[in-house]
Amino acid sequence: MPQPVLSRRALAAGGVALLATPALSQGQSDVVRIGHLTPRTGFLGPLGEYAVQGVQLAAEEVNAAGGIAGRRVELLLEDSVNPQTASAKAERYIQRDRVSCIVGEINSASALAIGQVVQREKALFINTGANSDALRGSDCRRYMFHIEGANSMYVKSVGRALLAEGKINGKKYYALTADYAFGHDLLKVAKNFLTANKATAAGEDLIPTELTDFSPFLLKLRQARPDVVILNLAGAQITNFLKQYSEYGLRFPVAGFGFDTALAWGAGQGNFLGTWPTVWHHLVDTPSTKAFVAAFGRKFNRPPENQAWGDYCALKIIAQSMNELKAVDATRVVEHLEKGAKFDVLKTREGYFRARDHQIMMEMYAISALPADQVRNRWDIFSSSAPVPGPSEDLEVIAPTAEEAACTFPA
Template identity: 65%
Template sequence: MNSSLSRRTLIKRAAGSAVLAGVGMPAIVSGQTDAIRIGHLTPLTGFLGPLVMGVKLAADEINDSGGVMGRKIELVMEDSVNPQTASAKAERLIERDKVAMIIGEISSASGLAIGQVANRLKTVFINTGCNSDALRGASCNPYMFHIEGANSMYVIAVGQYLLRENLVRGKKWYSLTADYAFGHDLLRVAKKFMESNGGQFAADELVPTDATDFSPYLLKVRQARPDLVVSN
C-alpha cells in the first residue's frame, strides 16, 4: 500500500465508491435523499477511544469539500464496547437509524459480530481496524470489506526481514502480547511462523491492555535471555 495514502483518504474513497455502486448499495441511491447516513461502530472510550477522532476528521474534510456527489455525510456514532453490544447496535443502526453502511471497529471479536449482522441484513460493513485472519477467511462474507491488513500479512512481512537478519532459525523469541482477541490471533500466527522457520519462543506473556507497570515482564525477559523480544 502506498504509504502516502492516509486513512482519511481511504474512508473518503470507500464512501464515494459505495455511492457509485448503485446496484450493490441501493440504500444510498434510492433510500436517502439528503445526507448519506453512515453508521460508525468502535470503542469510544478506553485505550482505543482516541482513534475515533480520525473518522470525525474524515467526515469533516469530505463535507467541507462539498460532500460525496453533492451530498453531505452524516455520521451516526455508537460505542461498540464488546461483541454483544456491537451486534445489537449494528442491528439498531441498520433497522432503526437506516444507515446506508457501517464502518469502523478495532476489536476482531466485535468486527465478527458486526459482520454477521451486516450479512444477515444485507448492508455493507467496511472494517477499518480488525486484524484477525478469520475475518478474511472462514468468517468472511459478501458484505464485509477490509482496508486494514491481516495479522498474517504483518507477521510474514516482518518475518521475512528477520529471516534475512538471521533472527529466526535457531533463535529464541520472547513475546509480550496484548491480552485481547487481536493479540491472541497475532500470537497464534507468529508461533506458526516461528515453528515453520526453525525458531522457538522462550516464553510468551499476555499483557493486560490497561497495564502501566512493565517491570515484572522486563525481569522475566532478562532471566530468559532471548535473542529477540517481540512486542505484539
C-alpha cells in the same frame, strides 16, 4: 477516492457530533448516513480517537466535493466499547438510523459481532482496524470488507526485515501476547512464521488487556535471556511495555508483529525501540499522503497515524464507489468491490479488495526505531523500509493464503 453510503447512530451519551450537517429525520433523502463505530475508551481508546478524526476529515472532504450523488454525508459516531455493545449499536444503526454503511472498529471480537449483524441485515461494513485472520477466513462475511491488514500481512511484512537483521533464524524468542481474540490469532500466525524459520520459544505469556504493570514479565525476560522479545500486544499495552522496558534497562532486541504508530508516540522520548510492521505511516512519500498529512495536521494539530489512515480511506472508498454506481445500495456496492475496483490508498500502488475474502490488497511497511541522536521531533522517530511487497511483486504475496485463512461466505 471513495464515497460513503453509510449512515448510523449519532451522538451517544458523551456526545458525538459530526460534520456540519443538520439533523434530519429518517425519511429525508438529502443525506447519506454513515455509521462509525470504534472503541473510544479502554486500552484501544487512544487509537479510536485517531479513527474518529480520520473519518471526520474524510466526511468533510467528501461533502466539500459534492457529497454522494449530490447528497451530503451525515456522519454518526459511537463508542463500540465491547462486542456486545458493538453488536447492539450496529443493529440500531441499521434498523433505526437507516445508515448506508458502517465504518470502523479495532477490536477483532467486536468486528466479528458487527459482521454477523451486517450479514443478517444485508448492510455494508468496512473494517478499519481489526486484524484477525479469522475475520478473513472462518468468520468471513460477504457484507464485511477489510481495509485493515490481516495478521498474516503484518507478520510477513516485518518478517522480511527481521530475517534480514538476523533476529529470527535459529534464535530463541520470548513472546508476550494480548489475551483476547486479536492476540490469540496473531500468536498463531507468528508462531507459524517463527517455526518455519527455525526459531524456538524461550517463553510465552498471555497479557490481560487492561494490565498496566509489566514488571513480573520483565523479570521473567531478564531471567530467560532470549535473543529477541516478540510482542503480540495491542493498544496501550504496547505503550506501557515500552516505557517499562526502558526503565528496567533491558537490552534484548524487541520486535513486534502488530503495531500502531500512536503507541510509539505515546511511549515518550527515548522509549521507542525495535522493529515493527505498519499498514501506513505519515512519512510515506506520495502526493496523496502528503495532502492527507497536511490537511489532518491543520485540523487536529498533529500528524495522522495508521488508524486515522484506515478510517479516512474507508470513507473515501465508500464515497467513490457510491458515486461511480450512483447508488447507495449495499449489495450493489459489494458487487462493485468484488469486481476489483481500484482505489488510491495513499501509497505508491492502488489497492483493491480480493473477491474471495474481501481483504484489501496493498503495500505495507516495516519500521525501525531511530537512535536517540537521530530523532528530530516527537513524531519522526523511525525509519521505514521500502513498500512491501516490492514493485515487481504481486500485492497478494503477503496476504493470507487460502490454506492460512479459508473463506466461505455464508448465504
